[in-house]
Amino acid sequence: MRSVKLTVGISDMKVSSEKNDVIVTYSLGSCIGLSLYDPVVQVGGIVHCMLPLSKIDPARAAAMPLMFTDTGSSRLIEAILQQGARTPRLIAKVAGAAKLLDNGTTFNIGARNQVVLRKVLWKNKILIAKEETGGTRARTMSLYLDTGRTILRSGGQEYEL
Amino acid sequence: MEERPLPVTTRADVLRKLDEIPALPMAATAVLRLAEDPRTGIGEIMKAIEYDPGLTSDILRLANTAYFAGPRKIASLRDAGVLFGTQRIVELVLASSIFPITQKPLVGYDLPAGELTRHAMALAIGAECIAEMLDRPAPTHTFTSALLADIGKVILGTFLAVDAAPILSLALERNLSFEVAEREILGIDHAEAGAALLDQWNLPSGIIEVVRWHHNPEELTGDRYVVDLVNVAMHLTVGCGIGVGIDGLNYRPCQSSVDRLGLDQLQLEQATCDMLVAFRDIELQLPGHRDGADDGV
Numbered sequence: 001m002r003s004v005k006l007t008v009g010i011s012d013m014k015v016s017s018e019k020n021d022v023i024v025t026y027s028l029g030s031c032i033g034l035s036l037y038d039p040v041v042q043v044g045g046i047v048h049c050m051l052p053l054s055k056i057d058p059a060r061a062a063a064m065p066l067m068f069t070d071t072g073s074s075r076l077i078e079a080i081l082q083q084g085a086r087t088p089r090l091i092a093k094v095a096g097a098a099k100l101l102d103n104g105t106t107f108n109i110g111a112r113n114q115v116v117l118r119k120v121l122w123k124n125k126i127l128i129a130k131e132e133t134g135g136t137r138a139r140t141m142s143l144y145l146d147t148g149r150t151i152l153r154s155g156g157q158e159y160e161l
Numbered sequence: 162m163e164e165r166p167l168p169v170t171t172r173a174d175v176l177r178k179l180d181e182i183p184a185l186p187m188a189a190t191a192v193l194r195l196a197e198d199p200r201t202g203i204g205e206i207m208k209a210i211e212y213d214p215g216l217t218s219d220i221l222r223l224a225n226t227a228y229f230a231g232p233r234k235i236a237s238l239r240d241a242g243v244l245f246g247t248q249r250i251v252e253l254v255l256a257s258s259i260f261p262i263t264q265k266p267l268v269g270y271d272l273p274a275g276e277l278t279r280h281a282m283a284l285a286i287g288a289e290c291i292a293e294m295l296d297r298p299a300p301t302h303t304f305t306s307a308l309l310a311d312i313g314k315v316i317l318g319t320f321l322a323v324d325a326a327p328i329l330s331l332a333l334e335r336n337l338s339f340e341v342a343e344r345e346i347l348g349i350d351h352a353e354a355g356a357a358l359l360d361q362w363n364l365p366s367g368i369i370e371v372v373r374w375h376h377n378p379e380e381l382t383g384d385r386y387v388v389d390l391v392n393v394a395m396h397l398t399v400g401c402g403i404g405v406g407i408d409g410l411n412y413r414p415c416q417s418s419v420d421r422l423g424l425d426q427l428q429l430e431q432a433t434c435d436m437l438v439a440f441r442d443i444e445l446q447l448p449g450h451r452d453g454a455d456d457g458v
Contacts, residue, residue, distance in 0.1 A: 010401060010437060027276075029402030029410055050401055050437060051430050060434055067437065100396055101338055101413040106426055109400055109433070136333075138405040155329075156271055156407060 008033075008048045011067035015045035015079045016145055023143045028096030030110035032117050032133075033141045034073050035093040036126075037148035038085035044143050047076040052112040069116040077124055087125055093150045093161050094131035095141045110134065130161045170323050172348030178316055179354075179361055182262065188213035189258035193364070196251045203242045206250060210238060219257035220250075222446040228286060228439040229253070252304045256282065259312065260448050267318030269325050270406035275449045277315065280404020281308045282447060283440045287394030288387075290435040294428060300387050306371035307391045309364075311404070313355025313372075318406075323347065325407045338413040340376045352376050378418050389418035397433050403440075 006014040008025035016023060025033050025048040037044035049072035054061030065071035081087065094117060097110035114133050121128060132139065132152060140153040141161070150161045184190070191209040195201045210217055217238055224230055224241045229249070235241050242250055263277040288307035292299035317323045332342035340350040356373035371388045374381040375395060378388040396414040399405055424432075 009441075010403075011441070027402035027405050029405055030400040031402055051434060056427060056430055057434055060438065064438070067434065098410045100400060100410050101336065106416070106419055106424075106429065107396060107400060107414055108426065109430065136410040138402050138409050155409070156326075 008046050010048055010050055011064055011072070013045060013047035013066050013072065013076050013079065015043070015076070015083060017041065017043045017083055019146045021145045023145070024140065025142075026140045028139045028141060029098050030096070030100075030107075030113065032069055032073075032094065032096040032110075032113040033139070034076060034117060034121075035095075035141060035143045035150050036076060036080050036085070037091045037093075037143060037145075037150075038080070038089045039091065039148050040086075040089050041084045042145060042148070043080055043083045043085045044145050044148060045076050045080050046141060046143055047072045049073065049113065049117075051109065052116040069113045070120060073117055073120045074124075077120075077126070090126050091129045091148060092121060092126050093141075094128055094133060095139045095150075095152055095161065097133040098135055098137060098139070101136065132161055170347055175316060175347060175349050175354050176357060179358055182316060182358055182361075185255075185258050185362055186213055186216060188216050189254050190363075192251055192254045196247060197365070201247070203247050203250070206247060207238050207242050210250075210254060216254065216257050219260065219448075220253045223253050223256060223443065226443045226446055228443055248301050252285075252308070255305050256285070256308055259309070262315055263312070264448055265315075265319050267314055267406065269318035269323040270314055270408060271325070272314075272318065272404065272406035275447065276404050276406070277311065277318075278447055279444060280311060280398060282443055283398045283401070283403045283436060284308065284310055284391070284394050286439045286443065287397050287432065287436040288390040290439065291390050291393055291422065291424070291432045294432050294435065295422060295424075297386070299390065302365065302367045302371070303387050303390055305364075306368045306375075306387055307394055309355065309359060309368065310372050310375045310391050310395060311351060311355065312358060313351035313353065316354045316358060317343070317347070317351050329407055329409075329411070332408075332411045337411075338376065339408040339411040342411075350376070376412070376415075378415050385418070385421065389415075389421050392418040393422060393424065393429070393432075394436070397429065397436060401433065401437065 003020045006023045014023045023046045031050045035046045049069040054068035054071045097114040099110045137154045142151045224235045266274045285304045285308040328342045343350040356369050359369045375391045392415045
């Protein structure tokens with residue numbers, strides 16, 4: 001059966017329980033990509049968030065919660081649990097949070113995204129199984145629903161996270 | 162002194178390739194020429210555009226996005242002209258005219274088809290969003306300067322398919338911004354190549370200067386407001402991963418630009434938020450947009 005690609009844009013998420021689906025999010029820069037997968041029910045999803053905290057713009061956050069790491073990652077957790085996944089079985093993988101050169105604190109969005117995501121996952125009792133964050137490389141993350149393997153493509157190379 | 166292999170591509174090779182880049186469509190050239198004359202009426206500009214149905218259709222698609230038109234529906238080019246005025250129409254003409262050039266994959270930069278178009282549009286919107294947030298009107302050449310800032314990557318990435326791997330290695334090894342490594346390896350960077358192309362297209366000097374110095378605003382003499390907007394917007398766009406290939410986030414923001422604009426971290430995040438909201442809508446109207454294109458793999 002032909003596999004189906006579900007593309008996750010910036011400030012977007014996709015959740016699926018179809019074994020042939022592949023969820024892909026392209027070019028994570030300072031953004032953070034969170035992949036969650038329950039291997040028992042084979043439900044998984046990816047969210048791609050750009051900015052750390054929704055409190056900078058509550059009106060926008062209400063309309064576009066997936067733009068922010070705090071509200072976006074919470075939405076993914078809720079959505080995946082609604083499809084039958086269970087928290088103790090969730091395999092969480094994280095990619096992105098890259099940084100510009102010598103950015104000091106002004107352009108430090110990536111590191112702040114990472115801190116906020118860790119807090120959300122900790123509050124929800126979800127451990128991070130694997131992560132590749134920081135550095136200056138953009139990353140594309142794919143989640144295969146049949147096995148839960150998470151593939152990163154970065155700098156012209158492809159490898160499993 | 163460390164020895165390096167001779168580069169395959171040189172500055173002279175890059176500049177020779179300029180002749181192979183397609184010219185702007187005739188309608189765009191005509192519109193630009195007409196717009197230079199303040200006595201030109203919007204009607205004459207509309208007439209020049211209408212000769213090119215493809216251009217007209219692209220302009221209307223962009224014009225009907227919330228960023229440009231708000232809740233209004235623009236049914237015709239004439240409606241767009243009345244609503245936007247000459248300046249915005251010229252910007253939309255240029256944006257639509259470069260699509261065929263920026264739409265190709267940039268092999269050298271490992272950028273898929275359409276990604277430079279997305280980058281150019283996000284950057285142009287980003288520069289305007291920063292100006293809007295600061296409540297300081299963006300000068301008339303802001304949108305177009307930002308839109309064309311990285312057009313030089315077409316020359317290096319498509320027509321020469323420069324092997325960016327050694328450039329990246331040098332950038333990483335010496336903690337150099339990518340365009341500095343381009344200059345070290347090729348003798349020219351994408352900003353200078355882009356400015357040379359725009360000069361060949363006879364674009365106004367104000368735009369060419371911003372494109373030339375968008376990575377080095379300190380080198381530009383005179384008012385730096387536009388180049389500062391473009392520099393900061395460029396880094397916000399790259400931070401969002403829009404138009405990022407093998408060069409990654411290996412770019413160094415100009416702190417003087419951030420300081421001159423008086424931006425703090427929260428304002429940068431707010432500007433990013435504004436840019437992404439506007440871009441979400443516009444992106445759907447760009448040729449071959451990727452998001453939402455769920456299909457077989």
